[in-house]
Amino acid sequence: MLAGIGITIALQQAHVLLGGKSKSTAWHNLIGLPGQIIGAHRPGMLLGVLVIVILIAWRWVPARFRFIPGPLVAIVAVTVTSVAFPFHVRRIDLDGSPLDALQLPDIPHGNWGAVAIGVITVALIASVESLLSAVSVDRMHNGPRTDFNRELIGQGAANVVSGALGGLPVSGVIVRSSTNVNAGAKSRTSSVMHGVWILLFTVPFAELVEEIPTAALAGLLIVIGIQLLKPAHIETAMKHGDLAVYMVTAFSVVFLNLLHGVIIGLALAIALTGWRVIRARVEAKPVGDEWQVLIEGPACTFLALPRLTRVLAAIPAGTAVTVDLSVNYLDHAAHQAISDWQRQFAATGGAVRIRGLLATGHLARRRTSDLIEPERPEAAA
Numbered sequence: 001m002l003a004g005i006g007i008t009i010a011l012q013q014a015h016v017l018l019g020g021k022s023k024s025t026a027w028h029n030l031i032g033l034p035g036q037i038i039g040a041h042r043p044g045m046l047l048g049v050l051v052i053v054i055l056i057a058w059r060w061v062p063a064r065f066r067f068i069p070g071p072l073v074a075i076v077a078v079t080v081t082s083v084a085f086p087f088h089v090r091r092i093d094l095d096g097s098p099l100d101a102l103q104l105p106d107i108p109h110g111n112w113g114a115v116a117i118g119v120i121t122v123a124l125i126a127s128v129e130s131l132l133s134a135v136s137v138d139r140m141h142n143g144p145r146t147d148f149n150r151e152l153i154g155q156g157a158a159n160v161v162s163g164a165l166g167g168l169p170v171s172g173v174i175v176r177s178s179t180n181v182n183a184g185a186k187s188r189t190s191s192v193m194h195g196v197w198i199l200l201f202t203v204p205f206a207e208l209v210e211e212i213p214t215a216a217l218a219g220l221l222i223v224i225g226i227q228l229l230k231p232a233h234i235e236t237a238m239k240h241g242d243l244a245v246y247m248v249t250a251f252s253v254v255f256l257n258l259l260h261g262v263i264i265g266l267a268l269a270i271a272l273t274g275w276r277v278i279r280a281r282v283e284a285k286p287v288g289d290e291w292q293v294l295i296e297g298p299a300c301t302f303l304a305l306p307r308l309t310r311v312l313a314a315i316p317a318g319t320a321v322t323v324d325l326s327v328n329y330l331d332h333a334a335h336q337a338i339s340d341w342q343r344q345f346a347a348t349g350g351a352v353r354i355r356g357l358l359a360t361g362h363l364a365r366r367r368t369s370d371l372i373e374p375e376r377p378e379a380a381a
């Protein structure tokens with residue numbers, strides 16, 4: 001999800017940095033990028049690149065200056081440069097004051113079904129984004145962990161107040177949260193202060209904000225977006241065999257939307273997990289004068305029967321066989337197949353030793369002490 005959000009932000013803001021406007025979809029942003037590069041507005045692009053350079057270089061400043069956030073330094077420095085020198089670039093335009101938008105809520109006149117669908121959709125998207133962002137932020141710092149119930153209660157209360165004042169839906173998002181963490185935030189007060197700073201810079205200091213070049217903010221957002229593409233996450237996904245889930249989720253978030261991307265990613269993750277659970281590894285090989293059969297995996301179920309019976313049937317009759325059973329779960333069908341083969345194989349003169357716990361539904365972990373020798377027909381007689 002974070003990778004998809006990061007790519008989306010970078011694609012959108014690349015157009016702004018180059019002097020254009022972001023498109024309505026990621027696909028249009030992608031296919032329109034070559035033309036935007038050819039017709040780039042060079043003064044604005046220069047300012048945006050300067051912001052990126054400052055943010056990268058800020059990592060190597062002396063420790064005594066680290067308490068100053070790099071993004072603040074980059075935006076202030078580039079804004080002063082654009083004002084001091086004859087840079088003719090597009091700047092932030094705040095259309096009126098946020099206080100002018102305050103109004104009492106309107107009660108819908110009919111079509112309550114559409115209203116209900118809209119409410120549920122916004123609630124789901126905002127909740128998923130907030131919770132996943134909270135999980136991601138928890139991984140970025142060593143401070144107090146998020147109380148998810150409290151997070152959702154706070155979000156619901158904030159949306160009630162925002163809607164009552166004519167505002168937009170409220171949601172926790174990863175970009176602002178990660179910016180707070182990277183700037184050295186230690187507590188939830190940083191989120192409150194974030195809102196205070198926005199209020200200050202959109203009401204009494206609006207004219208100051210309107211001096212900031214849009215390309216400068218685009219450069220800042222591109223860096224933040226790229227930072228969400230963490231190589232460590234890709235390495236972890238590859239190590240655990242989840243690269244397909246990672247790539248599909250990121251692709252879906254970029255080219256569809258956040259909610260669909262997360263749902264598709266979860267569905268694929270569940271499907272892969274189910275496949276790994278029901279698929280058992282079954283192998284047989286000769287070891288000296290004996291044969292060794294290895295059955296391992298999270299579970300051995302009826303879905304593994306074709307391979308299980310095929311491998312067991314290929315073992316020559318009259319030989320000594322050791323079956324290493326190393327699965328966490330064995331269903332009735334697989335248990336019955338192994339037991340029947342063991343009985344028939346012993347009846348033809350073979351010797352079978354099962355190492356593990358051959359019990360339906362039980363943990364069947366490998367233990368060298370669990371040696372179950374089959375009862376030979378002549379011994380039983």
